Amino acid sequence: MSTPVHLVHTALSDLTAVVAERAEALDTGALDVRADLARFGSADFFEPALRDDGLPELVSMIEHTAAASLAVGFSLWAHTMAVTYLAHAPAAAREGRLDELLSGSRAGVTAMAAGLKQVAGLGPVPLVADGTPDDLRINGPIHWASNVFQDSLIVLPARRPDGATLVAVVDANAPGITANPPPDLMALGATASTSLHLDDVQVRPEQVLTTDLASFVSTIRPTFLLLQTAFCVGVAAAALEGAGRAGGALAGQFSSELTEVSSELRRLRESLFTLAGRSRSAGVAEVIRLRLDGATTALAATRLESTLAGGAGYATRSAANRRFREAAFLPIQSPSEGQLRWELSRYV
Template structure:
């Protein structure tokens, strides 16, 4: 009897390899432009010689920063994914900006002028709210009531897109212990931003530590006084858009590595098969959850966010391993992806935060 070998199901990387491109999460008419613009600026952004918003504002002119505000989030997730295949900093900056838009949508507020097209930047300084809700941190900005609003004091340990004339959204806690979500201009008097530089990656994302000293917030700039309800509304888009850039980075790393699939006498073939199967699984799961984020289960969203981060790290490691010395050159795309992936365990919600929530879910 002649032995037969099972036929492996084809992967999207088979088609991508033939087309010398990266597999899409979802197709849309502007996809080639999105990828091209990100690729053209990736090296300069990585070197902090260009801002991600040079690309994002061009996309904003085409309405690509406000996809999926109602119904399926997949159209926006696909844009973030595609940006990440070429430049994680640009994808990350869009995630932070688009999350800010989601915060206004969650409470039915109209968007401030300029937020939709990126001419005004959105900064999500919400890590403390998510940590506080999960019991792994505390809100570090206090709000003292005044006649017409609140006076804020404290610190924001990390936020991104901290450009002048932008809008930041953050949690605060009043002197009576009530928690609120407020919005503050990024150039408000009393906001002292200390830029974070010399990062392994994402140096161009305008990230920093912020000291908050007697910053006045009028009552009209309180987005919500129901923090649990607010977080329940925004968590799925917040996390699914993060999963999108994790998956985009994975796709680029696996595509770059694939020509070396049978290097070293094929000892990495099984690793490729494992990573590509995981990519297919997570692409399907992210697509399912993004199709109806309002109905997405909390545990499912947390798990896909953690799993896509793990895949990005594994894919970037595999790429560096098989590409070899050329990938170790600091300004190579391989090295850039390896550095970008190293950020994911500390990206809020951190790996520890995610694992803690999943353990208790």
């Protein structure tokens, strides 16, 4: 399961080592992910999002980080997607904002889940934009978003009363935006994940990234799903490594399961880097299937590690227990397992 040499270098190893040292404190909520975003930004790890050939590097970054802490790997995914959105935006929307995201000095929030659902045919975006292009006002809820800190940048979809669509960038502390208190989450409290409500939030023309939601989703969806697959692969790899270290007389009873899950993970990882290298020509169905299989494999791997760890894995401060709780989030992470299955069924 070795990574191509050119995708792993000393800087990434050093950064993930710091993440690993912080993993328990992040898990307990003693720390949050902002310092991690700043470290990765200072080391220019978000720059590949500006390049057509940069996706394999982003996959490697998130995969290896998620192996140390899924909370940080997940946060990097959300932030990287915000960078990706702005990289595809007009110059006026990028002005100042893109540099802040690239440096990690501000956290990026991807609130695009509802946009992907609308494009898939699963219901309209709940955010409604009304008014003139020079004085647009947005109202409605964002049911779930991560990296929601006071100074974050949020990229969100909205629909006009006449059915027209748009994608815009707003400041999390803009007048009219209310972030609800974050719920007490299992393993992901450090990611500042919560719901928000927008009440007459003003959007100026330079804040609009596009007025064609469907085309925008078509452009960013491969990156969106492949980078999610990367954090699934990362946590699965860490869990299998932990499972492989388990000893005792009963460990041998699970050798066939360990071999089977390891083989599946190798296949997934190879497919992940292959598709990342040709994401523009990747089929929608194969990307959806890979994301679905990634989550399933991560769940199987963490369950196996927890089983082999025995009582030690039941202790909440153990790495095996943390990974088991981290992976429990994957079936409901948007797009959820149900949505992925529904979308995939349309291609069968």
